[in-house]
Amino acid sequence: MIKKEINIAFEEYKSIVELSSDEQDLCKEAVKALDNSHSPYSNFKVGVAIKLASGKVVYGSNQENVAYPSGLCAERVALFAIGANYPDDEIKSIAITAKTDLFEITQPVTPCGSCLQVMAEYEKRQENTFDILLYCINGPIWKAKGVNNFLPFLFFEDRLNKG
Numbered sequence: 072m073i074k075k076e077i078n079i080a081f082e083e084y085k086s087i088v089e090l091s092s093d094e095q096d097l098c099k100e101a102v103k104a105l106d107n108s109h110s111p112y113s114n115f116k117v118g119v120a121i122k123l124a125s126g127k128v129v130y131g132s133n134q135e136n137v138a139y140p141s142g143l144c145a146e147r148v149a150l151f152a153i154g155a156n157y158p159d160d161e162i163k164s165i166a167i168t169a170k171t172d173l174f175e176i177t178q179p180v181t182p183c184g185s186c187l188q189v190m191a192e193y194e195k196r197q198e199n200t201f202d203i204l205l206y207c208i209n210g211p212i213w214k215a216k217g218v219n220n221f222l223p224f225l226f227f228e229d230r231l232n233k234g
Contacts, residue, residue, distance in 0.1 A: 179205030
């Protein structure tokens with residue numbers, strides 16, 4: 072038997088004011104994305120802002136559908152928009168936030184496994200990791216370099232890539 076360990080790393084900031092001005096701005100843009108959330112069933116809004124190398128910011132918000140699971144998470148809405156519209160513009164950082172009137176959110180909300188896997192695909196595609204900011208409004212912020220710090224066992228099967 073061989074015992075192995077996986078280590079993850081992230082930084083926790085007590086407040087948005089501890090971030091760089093660019094990171095603060097991106098978190099604020101993620102809050103703006105909450106306005107376009109269509110979440111009448113869960114009443115749980117998720118907003119995403121992604122900064123590209125060109126300086127463009129791409130937004131995403133969760134889009135629910137009465138015919139569950141036909142909706143889509145905010146992270147994938149934004150990432151797929153980038154893939155469709157800016158496929159050669161490298162992702163530099165992503166800020167994710169959430170809000171609900173049903174209860175107080177006191178910790179950052181993490182992306183679901185499907186969103187993490189899609190994020191990993193974009194990192195692999197651009198051959199570079201990006202910063203991930205999980206922003207809890209009026210609470211802490213978690214910052215990590217690369218999606219593997221949130222999903223250490225990413226699924227990749229290079230034999231599927233025939234190119």
